[in-house]
Amino acid sequence: MIQLFMILDSCVILAFIFDLLLRKKIPNAQTRHYRSLVVFQILTMVTNAISLVLNENFQSVSREILYFVNISYGVTYIIRAFCFFSYWLTLFDLPTKVRRRFELFAVLPMLFEIGFFIASLDGPLTTFIIDSEGYRPGPGIIFYFVQSYLYKIVAIFLLFFQRKKFSNFQIGFFSLHLGLLIVGTFLRLSEPRNIGMGMIGVIAILLSNLVFENPDRTLYEGTKMFKVSTLDKVLNQFTENKGVSKQIFGFSLHKFDDYQEIYGREQIMNGVKEIGEYLNKAFPKYQVYYNEGRFMLLHKKPMDFYSMRFRITNRFNQGWESDGARIYFTPVFVAIDDISFFESGHQVLTAAKSVLTQREKEFGNYALEILDSELETVMENWEIEALLENILRENRLEMFLQPIINHDEILVGAEALIRMRDGEGGYISPDRFINLSEKNGTINIIGEWIFREACLFFKENHKKLNLKWINVNLSPVQCLDPELPKKFISIVNEIGVDPNHIHLEITESELVDRNKLSRLMNKMHKQGFIFALDDFGSGYNSLLRIEELPFSIIKIDKEVIWNYFKCKSSVLEEVLSGFRRLGYRITAEGVETREMVEGLKKLNVTWFQGFYYSAPIPTEAFVKKYSKNK
Numbered sequence: 001m002i003q004l005f006m007i008l009d010s011c012v013i014l015a016f017i018f019d020l021l022l023r024k025k026i027p028n029a030q031t032r033h034y035r036s037l038v039v040f041q042i043l044t045m046v047t048n049a050i051s052l053v054l055n056e057n058f059q060s061v062s063r064e065i066l067y068f069v070n071i072s073y074g075v076t077y078i079i080r081a082f083c084f085f086s087y088w089l090t091l092f093d094l095p096t097k098v099r100r101r102f103e104l105f106a107v108l109p110m111l112f113e114i115g116f117f118i119a120s121l122d123g124p125l126t127t128f129i130i131d132s133e134g135y136r137p138g139p140g141i142i143f144y145f146v147q148s149y150l151y152k153i154v155a156i157f158l159l160f161f162q163r164k165k166f167s168n169f170q171i172g173f174f175s176l177h178l179g180l181l182i183v184g185t186f187l188r189l190s191e192p193r194n195i196g197m198g199m200i201g202v203i204a205i206l207l208s209n210l211v212f213e214n215p216d217r218t219l220y221e222g223t224k225m226f227k228v229s230t231l232d233k234v235l236n237q238f239t240e241n242k243g244v245s246k247q248i249f250g251f252s253l254h255k256f257d258d259y260q261e262i263y264g265r266e267q268i269m270n271g272v273k274e275i276g277e278y279l280n281k282a283f284p285k286y287q288v289y290y291n292e293g294r295f296m297l298l299h300k301k302p303m304d305f306y307s308m309r310f311r312i313t314n315r316f317n318q319g320w321e322s323d324g325a326r327i328y329f330t331p332v333f334v335a336i337d338d339i340s341f342f343e344s345g346h347q348v349l350t351a352a353k354s355v356l357t358q359r360e361k362e363f364g365n366y367a368l369e370i371l372d373s374e375l376e377t378v379m380e381n382w383e384i385e386a387l388l389e390n391i392l393r394e395n396r397l398e399m400f401l402q403p404i405i406n407h408d409e410i411l412v413g414a415e416a417l418i419r420m421r422d423g424e425g426g427y428i429s430p431d432r433f434i435n436l437s438e439k440n441g442t443i444n445i446i447g448e449w450i451f452r453e454a455c456l457f458f459k460e461n462h463k464k465l466n467l468k469w470i471n472v473n474l475s476p477v478q479c480l481d482p483e484l485p486k487k488f489i490s491i492v493n494e495i496g497v498d499p500n501h502i503h504l505e506i507t508e509s510e511l512v513d514r515n516k517l518s519r520l521m522n523k524m525h526k527q528g529f530i531f532a533l534d535d536f537g538s539g540y541n542s543l544l545r546i547e548e549l550p551f552s553i554i555k556i557d558k559e560v561i562w563n564y565f566k567c568k569s570s571v572l573e574e575v576l577s578g579f580r581r582l583g584y585r586i587t588a589e590g591v592e593t594r595e596m597v598e599g600l601k602k603l604n605v606t607w608f609q610g611f612y613y614s615a616p617i618p619t620e621a622f623v624k625k626y627s628k629n630k
Contacts, residue, residue, distance in 0.1 A: 017042075026218050026226055027287060027300075028234045029099075030090035034213055037083040041201055044080045047073035055135040066130050067121070074117050074127065078147060080201070082110040084181065085151040091174070091212060092162045096236065106151065113147040116140075148185050152178060173211040180204045220290045221269065225276040228291035228349070234298065235345025246340045248348060249297045249308055251331040252356045254363060256293030263327065270322040271329070278315060283308070294356060296349075305335040305368055332359045335369045351378045384422075384433050385440060391420055392445055399453045400616035403626065404471070404587060405608045407601060411626050413503070415471040415609065416454035417616045418446060438477045447478045451488060455495045455502065457619060462501070465626050471503040471532065479506070480516065485523045499528030503553065507534045518549055525550040532587070536560070547582070554579050558590020558610070565596055576603050 051069040054061045085106050089099045120126045125140030155178060163171055184200035218230050235248070253259070260268050272290070279288045279295065289296040297308070312331060319326040334355050339348045355374050359367070367374075391397055397418055404413035420428050437443040451472050458470045478484055492499050504524070506517075521531055532553035533546060537560035546554075556576075564572045579586055588600045591610030600608060617625070 026230050026234060027298075028090075028230075029096075030087070030212070030233070033083065033087040033090050034208070037080070037087045038205065040076055040080040040083045041205055043076045044073070044201070047076050051135075058130070058134040063130060066135065070128055070130070070135065071118065071121075074144070075114055078110055078113045078117065078144075081148040081151055082106055085155065087208070088151075088155045088158070092158050093165055093233070094158075094162075102154075109147040109150055113144070116143060145185050145188065149182075152182055152185075170211055173207055177204050177207045180207070220276075223273050223276045223290070224280050225288045225290040225295075228289045228294065228296060231289045231296060231298075231349060232345040234287070235339060235348045246338045247299075247303050247305075248336045248339055248352065249303055249305055249333075250335070250352050250356065251295055251309075251312065251333045252360060253293040254330040254332050254360055256329075259327065259329070263322070263325065267322050267325065268327070271320040271327045274320045274322065275329075279312075282311060282315070294353070296352070303335075305337075309333050309368060332356060332363070333368050334359065337369055347382070350382075351375070354378050354381065381432070381436055384428060385436050387422065387428075388420065388433055388437060388442060392442060396421075397446065397449055399450060399457070399619055401457075401470075401619055401622040402609060402616040403614050403622070405613050406606070409597075409608075411465060411467070412607065413467060413469045413471060414622065415473075415505070415616075416450055416457070417473075418450050419616075434475070438475055441477075443475045443477045444481060447473075447475055448487060448491075451502075452491050452495070455492055455497045458501055459495050459497050461623055465623065469501045469503050469530070471505050473505045473534065476507075479520055482520070484520060485527060488524065488529070489527050499524075500530060503530045503532050505532045505534040505555065514548065521550050535589070552585065553587060553606075554584045555587040555589055555609075556605075561588050561590045561596065561600075565593075565599060573603060576605065580604060 047069065051066075051073045054066055054069055058066060086103055089102050092099075094102070116125075117127055120138075120140050121128075123140075125143065126138035127140045127144045129136050129138045159166075159171070159174060159178070166174065180200055181204050184204075187200075218226050220227050256268075263271075272293075275295070276288060276290060279286070279297065283297060283299075285299060287298045289298070297303075312333075316329060316331050319328045334352050336348065336352060342348045342351065351370065355370050355378065358374065358377070370378075397420060400417045400419050401414040402417060403411050404415065406412045418430060418434070420430075420433050422428050434443070434446075437446055454470045454472045458467060461467065462470075481487075488502075489499065492502065506521075525531065530553065531549070531551050532555055533549075533551045534555045535557040536554050537557040556572075560572065576586060585606040586604075587607040587609055588596075588605045589609050591597060591600065591608045591612045593612060596610070597608060597612060614625070
């Protein structure tokens with residue numbers, strides 16, 4: 001039986017060694033602790049097997065050697081228990097300082113256990129006895145497992161308090177992992193030196209490998225590049241470790257989304273994989289991270305940014321082979337020389353992504369390291385994000401209204417707009433905080449808030465102001481929410497407003513994902529909501545694309561209106577005529593002068609909106625101004 005289990009143990013050890021040496025893993029604390037755990041699992045299995053064989057043949061082995069191998073097994077078993085606990089701490093994603101305090105706490109019982117184990121030998125509480133009858137457990141064996149149970153109890157409490165950081169699937173497997181080890185420890189009390197017991201620890205580690213160490217969770221779609229989502233933890237540890245380079249180098253593929261539309265995602269991904277293979281070969285000691293057209297490179301030693309950019313640019317000039325086509329991407333670079341300036345890995349990533357996004361827009365910006373002006377913009381955005389969180393928490397958003405006027409120059413509608421004050425009482429540009437809220441996910445909260453406020457305002461004031469409707473803007477991110485129709489119809493029913501009085505504005509940029517948008521719009525259109533295409537002329541101009549969606553109103557972008565009055569041409573006249581023939585009603589934005597009003601009336605524009613009539617103003621001022629003109 002011992003021989004059979006030794007063969008099984010040998011196979012397991014080889015599998016563990018293969019996993020450690022050949023499978024690519026993220027260079028973070030979790031991986032390091034996992035490797036330490038595997039190493040001590042192997043040492044425990046080896047020392048256990050050797051000691052069992054020698055104990056079986058104790059008559060032909062010196063007493064000193066028997067003591068040595070059994071002590072070696074006992075010490076490796078105790079250290080393995082500590083390695084399990086240290087590994088669990090990395091899974092809980094505790095702050096580094098907190099994790100290190102727990103590790104310090106865990107070291108003390110480990111050292112006590114080792115000291116007790118060695119000091120008690122041949123005493124009344126010895127853990128094992130070797131005499132003329134061979135090896136057998138001693139009366140102190142029960143104390144041998146105190147440390148192990150203590151670690152498991154703490155882990156159970158941490159799992160309970162940190163459960164929100166795990167999926168139900170992960171909690172289930174983690175619980176099974178802990179349960180196996182608890183049962184294994186209990187069985188060892190009754191059968192402390194059974195070679196088969198080691199397989200329980202092996203199964204527990206395999207469960208962790210399957211759920212928490214599986215490369216499919218960290219590598220991007222079959223490549224040898226890590227997902228950028230895993231970079232956060234790595235950067236946190238890079239900023240804390242002394243003697244480690246505090247640099248990051250990255251680049252994005254200019255107009256990546258456009259390339260996907262032209263070539264298709266599959267062909268573009270083949271090109272991306274080729275880029276990943278090149279980076280891993282050209283920079284073999286670097287970790288390469290990727291997500292949606294953006295690459296990040298890390299290394300423990302200082303990087304030569306300019307040499308890296310030169311090599312990568314030269315390779316990009318040759319193009320990338322993909323399914324018989326040669327694709328020529330243009331990289332846009334960024335480098336951060338000292339990430340310790342930032343408070344967390346999340347801040348590092350946010351800064352790098354923000355700068356890359358801006359440099360893509362300002363194509364031709366050949367800067368490499370982040371400029372002071374760029375860093376200042378990033379920090380201002382963080383301040384706005386923090387301010388936005390406080391405002392949302394304290395419900396301090398404000399709604400402004402801008403009037404929509406008909407041909408008789410009478411108020412018929414209004415557009416609801418969100419405003420947010422900075423710390424000094426001034427107003428922050430909506431473009432800035434709306435863009436940030438779309439990135440951090442708070443746009444859904446903001447969008448629902450402004451929709452509810454607009455419905456309440458219309459309910460309370462439409463008779464007083466003779467309002468026919470109120471317009472509310474929809475963000476692209478909101479349009480990705482399949483629950484949006486249900487949420488909005490619930491709000492209008494709760495407040496008691498007919499959906500026909502709510503006009504939802506959607507910008508042309510949102511037409512990119514037509515299928516998803518079409519399903520959402522048609523569902524809400526059937527519920528009674530009216531849709532307006534906002535900012536026509538600022539993006540996609542395909543009338544066919546517009547006709548595919550249930551728009552009733554077209555809002556002409558202010559830049560188009562201004563350009564028409566600077567240099568009049570028949571193009572706008574023909575476009576408006578085409579819209580009227582198709583049955584659309586038309587709103588002209590950016591109306592700022594009397595000349596514009598008269599000119600647009602001649603073009604048979606349905607409604608007017610702009611500073612000539614009023615800038616967006618607070619709701620109280622709006623009611624005061626227009627209730628007089630009823």
